[in-house]
Amino acid sequence: MTRFYITTAIDYANGDPHLGHAFEKIGADTIARYHRMAGFDVHFCIGMDEHGQKVAQTAAAQGVEPQQFVDGVAAQFRTMWDRVGISYDQFIRTTDPAHKSGVRALIKRIADTSPDDFYEKAYEGWYCVGCELFKRDDEIADGRCVLHHTRTLEWTKERNFFFRLTKYQGFLERLIAEHPDFIRPESRRNEILGLIAQGLEDISISRARLAWAIPFPLSISDGSAQGTWVWFDALPNYLTATGYPSKEWKDRWPAQLHVVGKDITRLHAVVWPAMLQAAELPIPERVWAHGFVQLGGERFSKSAGVKLDLGEAIDRHGVDAFRYFLLREVPFDADGNFSFERFDDRFNADLANAFGNLASRVIAMIERYRGGIVPAAPQTELDAQDAVAVAEYHKALDGSTGYLLHEGLRHAWSCASRGNEYVDRRAPWKQAKDPAEAAALDETLGALARQLARLAVLVAPYMPTKAAELWTQLGGPETVDRQRFAGLATLDPAGWRVTKGAPLFPKPAL
RNA sequence: GGCUGGGUAGCUCAGCUGGUUAGAGCACGGCACUCAUAAUGCCGGGGUCGCGGGUUCGAGUCCCGCCCCAGCUACCA
Numbered sequence: 001m002t003r004f005y006i007t008t009a010i011d012y013a014n015g016d017p018h019l020g021h022a023f024e025k026i027g028a029d030t031i032a033r034y035h036r037m038a039g040f041d042v043h044f045c046i047g048m049d050e051h052g053q054k055v056a057q058t059a060a061a062q063g064v065e066p067q068q069f070v071d072g073v074a075a076q077f078r079t080m081w082d083r084v085g086i087s088y089d090q091f092i093r094t095t096d097p098a099h100k101s102g103v104r105a106l107i108k109r110i111a112d113t114s115p116d117d118f119y120e121k122a123y124e125g126w127y128c129v130g131c132e133l134f135k136r137d138d139e140i141a142d143g144r145c146v147l148h149h150t151r152t153l154e155w156t157k158e159r160n161f162f163f164r165l166t167k168y169q170g171f172l173e174r175l176i177a178e179h180p181d182f183i184r185p186e187s188r189r190n191e192i193l194g195l196i197a198q199g200l201e202d203i204s205i206s207r208a209r210l211a212w213a214i215p216f217p218l219s220i221s222d223g224s225a226q227g228t229w230v231w232f233d234a235l236p237n238y239l240t241a242t243g244y245p246s247k248e249w250k251d252r253w254p255a256q257l258h259v260v261g262k263d264i265t266r267l268h269a270v271v272w273p274a275m276l277q278a279a280e281l282p283i284p285e286r287v288w289a290h291g292f293v294q295l296g297g298e299r300f301s302k303s304a305g306v307k308l309d310l311g312e313a314i315d316r317h318g319v320d321a322f323r324y325f326l327l328r329e330v331p332f333d334a335d336g337n338f339s340f341e342r343f344d345d346r347f348n349a350d351l352a353n354a355f356g357n358l359a360s361r362v363i364a365m366i367e368r369y370r371g372g373i374v375p376a377a378p379q380t381e382l383d384a385q386d387a388v389a390v391a392e393y394h395k396a397l398d399g400s401t402g403y404l405l406h407e408g409l410r411h412a413w414s415c416a417s418r419g420n421e422y423v424d425r426r427a428p429w430k431q432a433k434d435p436a437e438a439a440a441l442d443e444t445l446g447a448l449a450r451q452l453a454r455l456a457v458l459v460a461p462y463m464p465t466k467a468a469e470l471w472t473q474l475g476g477p478e479t480v481d482r483q484r485f486a487g488l489a490t491l492d493p494a495g496w497r498v499t500k501g502a503p504l505f506p507k508p509a510l
Numbered sequence: 511g512g513c514u515g516g517g518u519a520g521c522u523c524a525g526c527u528g529g530u531u532a533g534a535g536c537a538c539g540g541c542a543c544u545c546a547u548a549a550u551g552c553c554g555g556g557g558u559c560g561c562g563g564g565u566u567c568g569a570g571u572c573c574c575g576c577c578c579c580a581g582c583u584a585c586c587a
Contacts, residue, residue, distance in 0.1 A: 054586065187581080190513085191514060191515095191581075194514065195582070197513090198512090198584095200584085203584075205585080231587080265582090266584060271584085271585095335581090337522085345521090349537095356547065356549095358546085359546090361545050362546085410534095421551065421552095423546090424551040427543080427544095428545065429543090502547095503547045505547080507549095
């Protein structure tokens with residue numbers, strides 16, 4: 001079976017899970033589920049990024065040890081992902097002992113393989129003891145840190161390790177040119193090409209004052225204890241998750257897909273491949289940079305009060321509706337907007353009326369006119385036209401043109417709308433009154449049941465719970481998620497015993 | 511400032527290498543139907559395709575200029 005190792009960015013353990021985190025996890029989960037149903041051997045990894053100054057500060061502010069703090073945050077994230085139905089196979093944390101030793105092993109390997117790639121350099125700048133950080137000019141006002149007016153800044157010299165990123169300029173240019181799909185969508189690829197064209201700079205990758213970090217494995221000449229820069233710690237999670245450096249890592253690496261936010265494409269498309277190349281390890285196949293969910297047209301901002309309670313959004317119409325709305329409304333290759341007005345509109349129009357009601361009416365008629373047994377029926381124009389939409393659905397999801405999850409849903413819904421139209425055109429309630437129309441009625445109901453079964457399969461990666469409910473109502477074998485897309489063309493529910501249950505998407509009482 | 515992408519019906523967007531009266535979904539109005547979660551289907555109103563030039567027999571679709579929006583412009587993550 002072909003491997004499909006997919007990851008999301010690991011979330012920074014400095015706050016609660018929010019809509020942006022959820023969007024990425026739900027999108028990646030849908031891609032993962034899609035590939036399982038397409039027959040791939042999927043490994044889906046998510047996790048937490050738990051080191052760094054901010055985490056240490058937040059923990060200190062709450063009066064707890066950093067480890068205790070991140071344990072709590074990680075538990076909170078996992079609870080959320082379970083609630084949203086994220087089918088991850090692995091949850092990695094950068095404080096896992098295996099990750100820490102893996103990162104140190106990787107750094108040592110780079111040092112061994114490309115000894116020239118790490119070098120020491122002194123860095124000078126204004127240092128704010130309040131922040132425990134070097135400050136840039138724009139963070140300084142009147143000679144003081146904008147966050148700590150009462151303290152004076154200290155001109156400080158610090159000796160760090162640098163990574164010779166500049167050496168990989170040519171390598172990265174070739175990588176991107178030879179693998180046009182390495183960074184997607186196209187707009188992000190262009191940005192990275194522009195960035196590289198400007199010329200890369202070496203980056204400092206260790207910090208003298210960073211205590212809450214993986215100890216940098218090489219010793220520095222001034223004898224200071226160096227902590228590993230958070231990204232040099234975080235990026236390798238994709239690799240250490242495979243077990244690196246123990247031998248089984250080769251079974252999984254390289255990753256087929258890194259799903260990340262557009263704000264960190266640079267790190268995944270430039271720094272990460274350069275690190276791997278320095279270690280002479282395989283490069284991941286693709287980085288997909290999704291956009292952001294905005295609220296009322298604005299970016300999230302804690303200070304401006306632009307935020308959304310995830311629990312409230314999920315409870316409004318249920319988890320599956322929430323997943324559907326995000327993936328339908330926000331293009332997976334660009335930004336989109338979240339609003340409750342729009343959510344309600346889509347819930348009513350798309351889920352309750354178009355899809356849920358189609359299932360209700362079809363199943364009700366099979367029970368009423370055919371005793372609940374799906375009649376055998378020849379292929380119809382409904383099947384033929386759906387086949388076209390199904391091909392488009394796959395094109396949107398299989399990676400050949402990117403991961404356009406919103407497009408996949410659009411094509412699935414074109415089937416539902418065709419189904420409703422077909423019901424009215426065939427008017428099975430009339431066919432049922434005329435014994436001479438018995439065969440025609442079989443054809444109508446058979447074709448519709450076939451379409452519903454098809455829809456349950458198509459929708460399963462997006463709405464696993466509701467797809468399963470529909471599958472059960474249809475009386476399908478096993479479970480929907482164990483169906484394979486390869487069998488979709490020949491999927492035929494003739495003979496299944498349907499059972500009409502509660503509406504899939506009940507409208508809230510007004 | 512530079513680079514990238516975008517500005518098309520009230521809203522969200524399709525419109526590929528230029529070509530008949532500019533499309534879809536939602537929302538809105540009318541009609542039909544009754545299997546269904548007062549659901550569905552059909553019909554309709556509604557757009558000077560950001561602005562101004564240009565190329566062309568013909569431009570939303572190509573070229574130039576301008577205006578506006580978003581993103582990127584690297585060591586907080």
